[in-house]
Amino acid sequence: MSTAIPVNSAHLSEALTGQASPSPLQFAFTKKTGAHANHGKREALSGEQAREQLTKQLANKDASPRPRAIYIHIPFCRVRCTFCSFFQYASNQQMMDDYFTLLEQELIAKSRYPWSQAKPFDAVYVGGGTPTDLNPEQLNRLGQLIFTYFPLSANCEITLEGRLNKFSEDKFQAALAGGFTRFSFGVQSFNSKVRRAAKRLDDREYILERLQQLTASNSATIAIDLIYGLPHQTPQNWQQDLQDVIDSGVHGVDLYQLLTFGGSGLQRNIDAGREAVPLSSSDKALMYQQGHQFFNQRDFKQLSYCHWASHSREQSRYNSLVKQGAEILPIGAGAGGNINGYALMQTRDIEAWKAGIQQHNWAFEQLSLPAENAELKAAITSACDKGIISAKVLPNGHELFTHCLPLFEAWQKNGLVNKENNSVKLSLAGQFWSVNLANAMTSYLQQYPLKELALAE
Ligand SMILES: C[S@@+](CC[C@H](N)C(=O)[O-])C[C@H]1O[C@@H](n2cnc3c(N)ncnc32)[C@H](O)[C@@H]1O
Ligand code: SF4
Structure with a gap:
């Protein structure tokens, strides 16, 4: 389903909001999540x-x-x-x-x-x-x-x-x-x-x-x-x-x-x-x-x-x-890249890589299809990396920002951000946990999608 859902902040899980703690820097989350958390499986082609x-x-x-x-x-x-x-x-x-x-x-x-x-x-x-x-x-x-x-x-x-x-x-x-x-x-x-x-x-x-x-x-x-x-x-x-x-x-x-x-x-x-x-x-x-x-x-x-x-x-x-989701041309064994949104990782094995070059081929395992809402995900990653999420850098800006307010309010309560008019600034604690916040915001939008964005559930 991809209709807009009014979100009650009481429903937000701690995995998204972090937990209340006297020291959010140390304890808002238990562990840094991976930079590329799995936000829905990306389809891939092989052979x-x-x-x-x-x-x-x-x-x-x-x-x-x-x-x-x-x-x-x-x-x-x-x-x-x-x-x-x-x-x-x-x-x-x-x-x-x-x-x-x-x-x-x-x-x-x-x-x-x-x-x-x-x-x-x-x-x-x-x-x-x-x-x-x-x-x-x-x-x-x-x-x-x-x-x-x-x-x-x-x-x-x-x-x-x-x-x-x-x-x-x-x-x-x-x-x-x-x-x-x-x-x-x-x-x-x-x-x-x-x-x-x-x-x-x-x-x-x-x-x-x-x-x-x-x-x-x-x-x-x-x-x-x-x-x-x-x-x-x-x-x-x-x-x-x-x-x-x-x-x-x-x-x-x-x-x-x-x-x-x-x-x-x-x-x-x-x-x-x-x-x-x-x-x-x-x-x-x-x-x-x-x-x-x-x-x-x-x-x-x-x-x-x-x-x-x-x-x-x-x-x-x-x-x-x-972090902004640029296209990357990969060269060399083990290089990763993305061409027009299609992501690939070249083989790390030098012999297989060498065979690929001799056959005028690229030696890689699979080609991932462009991620759904890649532009939005990149905007979130880049904003959290820089420490400020403002409506103007998000596609569908103001509407999406308003839609995320329950999450931002929960983050603010937990000492991770300071909310201003059309932006939230990551506190020092929020910056330490910035990868978790980027992953949380992306997951939030998957759980509570805006109709116009048709995010995958
Ligand atoms: C791909 S490495 C290349 C660095 C270079 N060969 C050197 O020896 O300094 C790039 C950076 O990744 C970081 N890095 C490597 N392993 C890490 C780890 N386990 N945790 C955090 N950072 C790591 C290091 O700071 C390193 O400089
Ligand atoms: S193992 Fe190699 S890549 Fe890793 S830090 Fe040491 S020299 Fe750099």
Whole structure:
């Protein structure tokens, strides 16, 4: 049924509203929900049908109004960090060279589709794994290939992700000459003891010094990731990490909550009693608060619930585009993307990926059909990410906003938002739980749909 239902806020479940608590930051929800919570099953195609549909979409030169980006995946790391779920292959020069040769073929082949040339790309992200493990010639060539083969918007952001370990000056200069404009380094923690336990290479002094050199060159945007909740982190050494961000001179910083998962080195260490039980969600919430207050009291601009910029050159455009539901052209084994709303994940297996390129095919498992109300879902995700849900950014704006008032009122009672005329602002607690709020609002609209939106139940 898709008629509008008057909602009695007493019927709203705690999964949607959070629970009343003296400390909503710590206890409004019990656990962060996944970024891609299952809001109704998306239909998918596989085999020949999927290929035919993808070919049809790629032949389409009428670009959708959505912004677009390219994601290029480099699935190699020198060492597997204990906490990480992204590790795929151990770096090996021969394997990486072979991979790069194929990646080049894939990039050129993908640039030739009418879809790829239909409209300029607004951001390119070379992620991993550890793309900074490519050699200087490869980094330079990759940048040149992107510029040669794809239409790019005038101020397109081109990010190289990786780590500072062995990121020498010649690599930096080669990447700059290739056209990279932004570097995103995983630091995770500056603290040498925390780093060693997580199997991070290099110590605090090297990391700080190298970041200072890179930022002082003033030749690109330098951003870093930190994680809170790692073994051996304390409020004191976390405070030092935050201060180190300032001293490093970086232009942007992401604060990520540690997510633990079965099968990681960290989980194995915990299970075997070699590592202390990790911090609870409520303790991590306090570390989030520490970071949030630290940067907001200084001259940093908050770009999302977990990202701060010290300089206007940092825009973190790729991440923001992904949350807005941009189209993404995937390149490389394990790269995910979405073409005209059809989502796919390329195979992580290098051999299968290689066979795909040789057969002029894309090696992927399935193609998900465009999500129902994709535009609305993306608007909700992006609004919660930025910390403000205003009627004007929602499709069907005012009506939909009014329809959600019972939910917003319940959130306000639970300390998660502050309601204003035509917007709700996420409180600090609401920002910590922003993914839960985005998922809750999407679920709410599925349970109590507006007739005009015909949301799937
Ligand atoms: C794909 S990784 C690549 C980073 C880069 N290879 C490095 O070693 O720094 C991107 C970011 O994901 C974050 N990340 C990885 N595992 C995580 C986890 N278990 N919980 C939270 N964040 C995680 C880290 O902050 C990391 O910098
Ligand atoms: S954090 Fe980076 S280097 Fe470490 S395993 Fe994950 S992707 Fe690889």
